[in-house]
Amino acid sequence: MELLFLGTGGGTPSRLRNVTSIALNLQGVHNGFWLFDCGEGTQHQMLRCPLKVSKLEKIFITHLHGDHIFGLPGLLTSRSMNGITDGITLYGPKGIKAFVEATLGLSGSWLTFPLEIVEITAGEVLNDEHFRVTAYPLTHPVECYGYRIEEHDKSGALDAGRLLADGIKPGKLFQQLKLGKTVTMEDGQIVDGRKYLGPAIKGLTLAIFGDTSPTPASRELAANVDVMVHEATLAAEMEEKANSRGHSSTVQAAKAAKEAGAKKLIVTHLSSRYLREDTEWLLAECRAIFPATEMAHDFSVFEV
Ligand code: ZN
DSSP states (O other), X not given: OEEEEEEOEESSOOXXXXXXXXXXXXXXXXXXXXXXXXXXTHHHHHHTSSOOGGGEEEEEOXXXXXXXXXXXXXXXXXXXXXXXXXXXXXXESTTHHHHHHHHHHHTTOOOSSOEEEEEOOXXXXXXXXXXXXXXXXXXXXXXXXEEEEEEOOBOOOBOXXXXXXXXXXXXXXXXXXXXXXXXXXXXXXXXXXXXXBOOOBOOXXXXXXXXXXSOTTHHHHTTXXXXXXXXXXXXXXXXXXXXHTTOOBHHHHHHHHHHHTOSOEEEXXXXXXXXXXXXXXXXXXXXXXXXXXXXXXXXXXXXX
């Protein structure tokens, strides 16, 4: 899997950063990708990277501020104009349904694909074959959530050598054994697949925060995650200003990662006041607290 940052700015776009959107490419698990937030211009950013809008499966919105959702109507209608019929599920706080229905309705737009809109509250958002996603409430002037994404553990590899040594020949039924099932072989032998599986492979975990000032939910939301994505709207010296608007500073993002036991932190959602030459010292502020920090730029890709 990989995280591809389509927009990494907070508030308004700048020449350096578009407003927020993050793609989670599920390659290796699914054939598709998920989107977290969809600021204005997200569809333009997608045209400049290898993501195909037809492969978009789910959209998770953290909150309804414009820099996180104004890209939705354009993205959805363009996807429709491309004649795509595969459905999308859109998750977001209360009001997301009215926003999408009003913008599509008033502009006389329609969609060629089914769009399911799920208005979420805190707690489990989805639990499918591969992932569990849980929403945690954050501290921001409007209802805002962070998403914890947990990949289910995968069963260990089948020990084909040991099966052969026990006189069990490879064949179609090996697939069933791989899933840990008990199978009656062609010769009548009953084989318990679980006995031939290696140790389970731990699924990956991610925490993708929406806008927030330091918040009590962060410890649980990001507890021991492989990757934590957190906003760092302003520098440490402007902490008070950041917090007064429901945002965090560089240092506060780093402290949250440290407290939660995250393995890696990626900071994003930087104020448009910062220029390219500022990124180094802003990142240094984070690394002084939490060395395993990276800063996202538009089109940054991070392997998960
Ligand atoms: Zn916001």
